[in-house]
Amino acid sequence: MTSIDTRAAVTVGDVAGARRARRRYAPERRRSLLLTVILWICVLYFVLPLWWLLVSSTKDNSALFSTFGLWFGGDFSLWENLQTLFTVRDGIFLRWMINTFVYAIVSALGATLLATMAGYAFAKYDFPGSKALFSATLGAVMIPLTALALPTYLLFSQAGLTDTPWAVIIPSLVSPFGVYLMRVYTADAVDDSLIEAARVDGAGEARIFWQVGLRLLGPGLVTVFLFSLVATWNNYFLPLIMLNTSDLYPITVGLAQLQAAATQGGGSQALFSTVITGSFVSIIPLVLAFLFLQRYWQSGLATGGVKG
């Protein structure tokens, strides 16, 4: 079973490695109006829900339920909604945002560092046991992480780590897919002769990694970082079971709690527009991160496409 994993992975790596020959034919030759129209209609499906979220965050609670969902209506209450959002329960929303930032950035930095070191070693060293270890890593991609959450919770509670930020951060440090990506990327981006040259110059292995390897791995690092960032940022199950204190919640668990409170009524109907505005605010950072870093992650995913 594990040997099949390696085979599939190696094939991906080979295809990526064989990319070096640049495509010569000019792709802009013929545009198709039909394809353009079909694709842009499909884009509506992906964009309209987010458009609805934007429009709804400008409505007060009564307009939310009385005007057409996909267009502005009623008073423009975005500022009032934001004010409510950031003051509800003593400004706990801001606290959740900060928690999410901290958990996601610490986890992603850690996961990227671990995955890069391991991926680099798998790509550039032929050490005894490397095949078995890499197969084990790939096999782990198939283990459902949520199936592990329950025993992890029990182990953490015995260690007294539940209801602390570590309970969310430590399990998020494992990124088998990151190791796989970094191995493929390193094999492509870091030339063996550079490493040999550095060795001849008397550089130690650790220095070669920090000063030669990391410098060439930029797009790969950004890709793994972004994917780990999204995984932790969007994680709901793990913080849900690990944390009990509202002050420690990330935004996902906090919003779900607000939504449950809004649905159960509790006399505070205004909560619906707060939940919607909160949802809108919470997706802005990641969408911006993806837009601004797209050059890096797209080339990282294409394993070195820019350097061709």
Next chain:
Amino acid sequence: MSSSPALTVERPSAVPQPTRHTSTAKRKQNLAAYLFVLPFFVVFITMLVVPLVYSGYLSLFESKLIGGETFAGLANYVRALTDPAFLAGLGRVALFFVVQVPIMLALALFFALALDSFRARGSKAIRLLIYMPYAVPAVVATLMWGYLYGPDFGPIAQMARALGLGTPEFLSAENILGSMMNIVSWEFIGYNMIIMYAALRSIPSELYEAAEIDGAGQFRLAWSVKIPAIRPAILLTVIFSVIGSFQLFNEPSLLSVIAPNVVINSFTPNFYAYNLAFVNQELNYAASIAFLLGIVIAIVSYVVQLSEQRRERRERGLS
């Protein structure tokens, strides 16, 4: 630094011979390699292997009011395999996998191929907009679709009524699974598209040139050159989708708030395990459900890989 004397001994001439090493240099490199992989495997073992083993261990015990934890053998597994709630949940995610995953991956492949052909205007913008939902947390996506599905004020219901189609019941018992399929597709079509697109961009040009000399059209090019070339990437997305659909949790968990009578506490195996462990306090039984689910996922992934391998072997045999 320390490996250089060994290397100079190894190279009496000025010509570098990078492939040959003395055994001490080789040993130093092995040591460095082990130190590089060590941090990852420390976390890997404590966060993946230990919980997995612990889960298996827990599932073999029973917790009784009198006597505490007692060894139960496979009793929890027997109970799970005869538990209609667990089996129905497993059936739901299996149906989800069989219906949703082919649709999602076919659409992702279609978009990836369409964008790779560069025949559409604004390809770059289209790619980013389709990918954008991936940056939206599943919690927010489910909350949002929950409002969109709303029978009274949801915009879909508003439009359907305006067109005289009546009010669609997205949250009814018959339609809820389909509604979840739609949410998951919305979130992950772009993600899968990007993986396939990245693979398409890395196809070597020789393959195209050969096909273009043959005068192959875009559809033949896609079918007989592009899709076979990115098969490993497609396999990867299938494996991820197996995992994703069998461990469905966020969507049922959040939709159960707005449709509590339809999304029951055993709607999916993962949601069931969560409720067993944290609501019913049946930890041992929950562990066996989680473990069984892991086994099912491993088997399905294995079958997917095996059938792909068979197909490859068969095609090689034919050519």
